[in-house]
Amino acid sequence: MRRTFLGMPATAPRGVGHLRGEEPFPAAARRGLADPQLRRNLGHATTTIRAKSGAVIGELPDWQALREAGAAIKTDVLARLPELLEQLEVAVTAAGGIVHWAADAVEANRIVTELVAATGSDRVIKVKSMATQEIGLNEALEAAGISAVETDLAELIVQLGEDRPSHILVPAIHRNRAEIREIFLQAMPGVDPSLTDDPPALAAAARRFLRETFLTTRVAVSGANFAVAETGTLAVVESEGNGRMCLTLPETLITVMGVEKVVPTWRDLEVFLQLLPRSSTGERMNPYTSMWSGVTPGDGPQAFHLVLLDNGRSAVLADEVGRQALRCIRCSACLNVCPVYERAGGHAYGSVYPGPIGAVLSPQLTGVEENASLPYASTLCGACYDACPVKINIPELLVHLRDRAPHPKAEAAAMAAAAYVMDRPALYAAAQRAARLSRFAGRRGRGLPPPLSGWTIGRDLPQPPEHTFREWWAQR
Amino acid sequence: MRVALFVTCLADTLFPAAAEATVRLLERLGHQVVFPPEQTCCGQMHVNTGYSAQALPLVRRHVRAFEPYDVVVAPSGSCVGSVRHQHASVARNAGDERLASRAEAVSERTYELSEFLVDALGVTDVGAYYPHRVTYHPTCHSLRLLRVGDRPLRLLREVRGLDLVELPQAEQCCGFGGTFAVKNADTSTAMLADKLRHVQSTGADVCTAGDASCLMHIGGGLARLRTGVRTVHLAEILAATERSGSIGRTAVRA
Numbered sequence: 206m207r208r209t210f211l212g213m214p215a216t217a218p219r220g221v222g223h224l225r226g227e228e229p230f231p232a233a234a235r236r237g238l239a240d241p242q243l244r245r246n247l248g249h250a251t252t253t254i255r256a257k258s259g260a261v262i263g264e265l266p267d268w269q270a271l272r273e274a275g276a277a278i279k280t281d282v283l284a285r286l287p288e289l290l291e292q293l294e295v296a297v298t299a300a301g302g303i304v305h306w307a308a309d310a311v312e313a314n315r316i317v318t319e320l321v322a323a324t325g326s327d328r329v330i331k332v333k334s335m336a337t338q339e340i341g342l343n344e345a346l347e348a349a350g351i352s353a354v355e356t357d358l359a360e361l362i363v364q365l366g367e368d369r370p371s372h373i374l375v376p377a378i379h380r381n382r383a384e385i386r387e388i389f390l391q392a393m394p395g396v397d398p399s400l401t402d403d404p405p406a407l408a409a410a411a412r413r414f415l416r417e418t419f420l421t422t423r424v425a426v427s428g429a430n431f432a433v434a435e436t437g438t439l440a441v442v443e444s445e446g447n448g449r450m451c452l453t454l455p456e457t458l459i460t461v462m463g464v465e466k467v468v469p470t471w472r473d474l475e476v477f478l479q480l481l482p483r484s485s486t487g488e489r490m491n492p493y494t495s496m497w498s499g500v501t502p503g504d505g506p507q508a509f510h511l512v513l514l515d516n517g518r519s520a521v522l523a524d525e526v527g528r529q530a531l532r533c534i535r536c537s538a539c540l541n542v543c544p545v546y547e548r549a550g551g552h553a554y555g556s557v558y559p560g561p562i563g564a565v566l567s568p569q570l571t572g573v574e575e576n577a578s579l580p581y582a583s584t585l586c587g588a589c590y591d592a593c594p595v596k597i598n599i600p601e602l603l604v605h606l607r608d609r610a611p612h613p614k615a616e617a618a619a620m621a622a623a624a625y626v627m628d629r630p631a632l633y634a635a636a637q638r639a640a641r642l643s644r645f646a647g648r649r650g651r652g653l654p655p656p657l658s659g660w661t662i663g664r665d666l667p668q669p670p671e672h673t674f675r676e677w678w679a680q681r
Numbered sequence: 682m683r684v685a686l687f688v689t690c691l692a693d694t695l696f697p698a699a700a701e702a703t704v705r706l707l708e709r710l711g712h713q714v715v716f717p718p719e720q721t722c723c724g725q726m727h728v729n730t731g732y733s734a735q736a737l738p739l740v741r742r743h744v745r746a747f748e749p750y751d752v753v754v755a756p757s758g759s760c761v762g763s764v765r766h767q768h769a770s771v772a773r774n775a776g777d778e779r780l781a782s783r784a785e786a787v788s789e790r791t792y793e794l795s796e797f798l799v800d801a802l803g804v805t806d807v808g809a810y811y812p813h814r815v816t817y818h819p820t821c822h823s824l825r826l827l828r829v830g831d832r833p834l835r836l837l838r839e840v841r842g843l844d845l846v847e848l849p850q851a852e853q854c855c856g857f858g859g860t861f862a863v864k865n866a867d868t869s870t871a872m873l874a875d876k877l878r879h880v881q882s883t884g885a886d887v888c889t890a891g892d893a894s895c896l897m898h899i900g901g902g903l904a905r906l907r908t909g910v911r912t913v914h915l916a917e918i919l920a921a922t923e924r925s926g927s928i929g930r931t932a933v934r935a
Contacts, residue, residue, distance in 0.1 A: 234868050244871075544854045548871040582865065584858025584872075585729060587825035604767075607731030620727060624735040627690070627721040628742055637694045648904070659866030663873060664901030667695050674688050674697035678704075678716050 214519030215309065216572040222310040222341040222516070223369075224571050226555015229578035237550035246381045247547055254375075254541045257487030265483070274476045276596040279532035282467060283522060289434040289467045290513060296437025300499025302509040307461075309516045310340035316512055317342060317426065317459055318349045324457050324508075326351070326424045332441060332448040333357035334428025335373060335535055336461045336514055338557040342426065353426065354418050356447035358411050365392035371551030371559060374485050374537040379550055382407060415447065425451040425506070429462040430534070431477060432511075435470050438498045439511070442481060442491045452495045458506035463514050465531040477534060480594035485536035517570035526605045530566045532595040539589035539599060545582055554579060561589035565602040573610050580606035616656075634675065641669040683713045685750035687791065689760045689893070690722035692914075696893040699914035703756045703794060706807060706920040710798075720746040725763035728771060730860045737775050740768045744783050752801070753791040756916045758823025758891045761793040766826055793823060794916055795832040795891060805835045810923045812842030816885035817915075818876070818899065820892040821854050833891055833915055840918060846883040850875070857898035873902045881908055891915045 217224055226233055237243055262268050282289060294304040307313035317337075321329055329346065331337065331353050343353040343364075355364045359377040363370050366388040370376030377385070386402040393414050400410055427448070431440040439460055441448050452458060468474065482491040500509050522528050540546045540560030551559035556567035556576070564583055568576035580603045583589075589599040612620075626632045643666060646653050650661030660666070684707055692700040704714045723743050724736030743764070747753045755761050765788045772780035798804055817837060823829045837845050856862070856872025876899060880888050888903070890896050893914055900912035 231865050231867065234865065238867050238871050544856070544872050545865075545868055549868050580731075581861065582868075584821070584854050584856060584861045584869070586821035586854035586858070588821075588852075588854070591825060604729055604731070604733075607729070608733050610731055612731060616730075617732075620730065620732045620735055624724075624727060624732070624739060627724075628738045630719055630721060633721045640694050656863040656866075659863035659869075660901070662866050663870035663905060664862075664898065665904040666901065667897050670695065670697050672697060674693040674700040675716070675718065677697055677701055 214515075214523055215517070216520050216575075217517035217570045218309050218311055219575075221314065221345075222339055223557045224339060224567050225575055226553075228555070230549075230553055230555070230582040231578065233555055234549035234553040234582070237553050238548060240550070242381070242384075243379050243550050244548065246379055247550055250375065250378045251541045251547050254487055258484060258538065258541065259487075261483045261487055261489055264489075265479070271476060271480055272594055272596050275480050275534075275594055276532060278468060278473050278476060279465075279595055280529075282469065283465065283528055283531055286464060286467070286522065289469060290464055292434040293432055293437060293467050294513075296434065297499060297509075297511050298437075300437045302437065302499040302511055305510060305512045307512050307514045307516070310514075313340050313461060313512055313514050313516070314342055314345035317461065318345055318351065320457070320459055320510055321346065321351050321424050321426075322349060324424050326422070326457075328352045328354065328418075328422050329424045329426050329459075330418055330422045330451050330455065331355050331360075332425065332427035332443070332451045333360045333376070334426070334461065335557060336428045336463050337426060338370060340461070340514065340516060342461065354415075354422070356415050356419070356451055357443070358408065358445055358447070361411060361415070362388055365389065367392075369552055370557060372537060372540055373535050373558065373560070373562075379552075419447075419450045419454055423455050424457045424459070425455040427451060427458065427460045429460050429466055430481070431474060432462055432467045433469075433471050433474065434467050436498055438471065438496050440474065440494065440496045442478070443493045443495075444486060444488075444491055446493055449493050449495050452497065453505045455506055457508040457510075459510045459512065461512045461514055463516075464518050465533075481534055481536055484538040484592070484594040520572075521566075521569040524569065527565075527569050527602060529597050530562065530569060530602060532597055533562050533566065534595060536594055538592040538594060542588040542592045543583075544586065544588070545584065549582075554582065561599045561603075562597070565597075565599055565606060568606055568610070573606050577610045580610055634673070637673045637675075644669050682752060683715060683750070684797075685747055685753045686714050686716050687720065687723075687747065687753050687755035687760065687764075688716065689755055689757045691897070692756060692893045695897070696914065699756050699893050699916050702914065702916040702920035703754070706916060707754070709920070709922075710802065710804065710807060715750070717746040717750070723760050723763045723768070724771070725760060725767065726859055728763065728767050733771050733774060736767075736771050737777075740771050740784060741780060743768065744780060744787050747787050747791070748783060751790060752797070753787065754794060754797045755791065756794045756891070756914060757893065758793045758820050758827050758829060759894060761791055761796075762822040762826035764788045764791050793827055793829060793891060794919075795823075795829050795836055796827065798836060798919075799832040806839035807836065807919050809840040809919045809921055810842050811840050811918045811921045813887045814844040814846060814883075814885045815887045815889055815913075815918065816846050816848045816880060816883040817851070818848055818855065818880070818888060818890040818895065819851055820890050820895045823891045824852060829891070836915070836919060837889070843918070846885050848883055848888075849879045851879075855895050855899050857895050859894070862898060870902075873898060877902045877906065877908070880910060885910065887911055887913050887918075889913050889915050889918055
């Protein structure tokens with residue numbers, strides 16, 4: 206095959222999909238912080254998942270070795286991605302599937318829309334998928350007169366509530382059951398008006414609504430958790446069985462998959478099928494693992510299309526430090542342990558990828574100048590790195606991206622001045638003495654200029670000491 | 682043993698009591714403490730805020746200041762974390778391989794206080810007396826960058842008169858995060874609010890930790906709410922004795 210190098214790989218295009226927020230993180234976070242119901246719902250949900258996940262991870266004596274293996278397999282994949290994708294294409298084609306290559310969200314949306322239109326169906330059922338949320342596929346289908354029905358319970362709650370997902374795994378994590386009942390009563394066709402907020406009753410209502418849709422829709426769209434290059438096998442891991450319905454009942458199945466989801470061999474799944482459920486839902490094994498290779502005559506969908514999506518991933522791959530973000534298996538463990546996510550909520554990140562992984566992935570996919578506040582949406586506490594099943598060093602990546610982010614002019618000047626002073630001990634000692642003048646700001650810090658006034662919104666200033674340490678040392 | 686004190690710019694400038702306590706403690710344990718006066722700041726604030734190029738001269742200064750010493754001790758998990766996990770890569774990214782290996786050599790001889798006491802000196806009973814109800818907040822960098830584990834708790838358990846009470850959700854970040862506290866002041870304060878609630882639930886009159894920075898944050902919140910709970914650096918508790926009279930002293934105050 207001949208290749209032409211056309212310069213640096215492109216980032217995800219503007220105006221399509223959901224990778225960019227409307228406002229910077231600090232402003233968007235204020236909205237979440239001010240919502241007491243959201244704070245309660247998130248605090249409760251993340252605490253529960255953390256405990257559950259911690260317990261099942263504790264059962265495995267080889268957990269650290271599994272993490273190492275997961276990281277190593279993904280590192281290998283990223284080192285020879287083009288070769289593995291071509292191998293995958295050959296295997297999928299041999300099994301009766303059709304592979305499409307999409308450079309970005311616009312191309313992927315066009316490919317899927319044309320494929321659905323060719324079937325004559327004006328409706329698709331969807332398995333929960335991050336890739337299709339990333340590219341804004343539902344909106345693109347809608348524009349072409351095709352309705353997309355989300356069949357994952359939480360994703361359905363988000364869709365019926367005309368809301369946005371706030372978590373990778375549990376997109377409606379910001380809602381409690383009373384709110385879900387209200388959404389169902391307002392937006393679910395044919396819902397029983399005496400519906401209670403009992404979880405089994407809510408699930409039964411969703412099941413009744415979805416069952417009808419499953420049986421009457423001829424096209425399904427899914428994402429993929431893994432794709433095995435050697436066999437052309439796709440894998441979807443889920444909890445509710447809605448995925449199994451979508452993947453087996455319709456005549457046509459279209460799968461949109463980020464290029465980094467490929468793994469070399471069938472055997473590699475052994476590692477990830479242990480890492481993923483324990484890190485994500487806190488289960489030893491997820492209830493449904495569906496795998497398929499191409500089409501099987503007389504059984505399941507008779508037409509299978511695989512859309513391989515780049516949308517900025519090649520640009521991420523080009524960054525030696527940044528590329529580790531592409532190891533991500535979308536388990537959400539980093540969200541569930543993140544103290545910033547737990548308080549600000551997923552919408553604050555402005556992208557379908559919230560939390561720590563979103564703070565390092567979204568800015569790389571779009572170019573850091575378009576998501577410049579996200580790398581700063583962390584205290585660098587490191588809980589995410591410890592939790593990550595594929596050992597993505599998120600704090601290292603955040604710092605790496607901060608180095609590349611555009612800096613406010615005043616801050617850059619202050620940092621340059623500080624570095625200048627700190628490299629000159631005599632000036633430094635003089636500056637230390639000047640710091641004692643902060644007593645004139647008062648302990649509550651009235652009169653401090655921004656951004657320093659941010660400190661005194663909820664914290665007193667330290668009492669300046671009578672002397673610095675070096676003065677004490679010099680006099681002893 | 683001759684120990685070079687890596688004071689950290691924050692303790693030097695705003696919390697000298699923590700540094701003075703480190704000196705008194707090490708001297709009481711029979712060691713000679715020296716203070717290399719060329720030291721200023723390790724550069725962590727610059728690196729973590731996205732200015733690693735400007736941190737380079739600070740890394741070079743730090744390495745030059747501490748290179749002559751066999752042992753370097755700091756009363757901070759965060760600053761030792763920067764020396765251990767950032768200095769060499771700042772140098773390497775700037776193409777200075779020689780500085781990177783010198784930085785690695787210095788970092789191998791640099792200890793956070795509780796690591797130095799427990800690992801290098803092999804002591805947990807440092808002869809301290811501190812008759813207060815104390816709760817311990819494990820700072821994120823001491824916990825996850827340095828993995829100091831239960832070393833500070835083992836030291837605190839040996840302190841006479843000290844009533845150690847467990848902090849609920851101790852391992853959650855207090856929300857400081859350096860410039861995060863001003864760049865994302867609202868989120869930071871929300872995290873702090875939960876930390877303060879947990880500190881107060883213990884009934885402790887003192888909250889301690891191994892980092893003056895996190896204590897400045899927690900202490901600033903405790904003071905704002907007029908809780909009457911104070912923050913004291915671990916070094917000050919370990920340096921306190923029957924004779925030093927800790928009652929009524931509020932050495933590291935935010």
